[in-house]
Amino acid sequence: GENVEQHPSTLSVQEGDSAVIKCTYSDSASNYFPWYKQELGKGPQLIIDIRSNVGEKKDQRIAVTLNKTAKHFSLHITETQPEDSAVYFCAASRHGGSQGNLIFGKGTKLSVKP
């Protein structure tokens, strides 16, 4: 079955710096790759996603890149702010985002220091 590896497990940056989180997946049939932000005591919240027919997607300070050949995808956050501090999860699915099981990585705890 699908396996998603996520690195690093913790990341500490200064406010204004960039943060990069990387994930690899094993199932070549996976075609949907969302990123979730989870704050303490809350459920995961979708922040950006990418489908396998696209190599890069950007939304303001957040961008995601996908390398299908290498089976890895990355989250880039620029100009980090203290409110970006949270746990971030990558996930993969073979269902194109239209229902079906999401396989999650183990998460990255991001700390942004003022």
Place this chain on the structure above:
Amino acid sequence: EAGVAQSPRYKIIEKRQSVAFWCNPISGHATLYWYQQILGQGPKLLIQFQNNGVVDDSQLPKDRFSAERLKGVDSTLKIQPAKLEDSAVYLCASSFKYGYTFGSGTRLTVV
């Protein structure tokens, strides 16, 4: 639109006791999921419903876990009897066509 509602927020029980969690998905969302999130890990799917039918329950420990979704709306997840390793956050999510919306979860502690 209202989000995915879950209750209770917290539950502490002794091992071998039973517990039930409730989920009310976003109105109109036909697909409902229950995920288990153990501390320090990503969520793992337990069961997926399409309307009131089960689509995937391959990772549900059926000897102790059960779930139902009557009338294709609300859902309940039950654990009986609970074990120490069941301590986790139980997340409910729903989806329509694309994307998933998660509830805030129920944090279960088994002592």
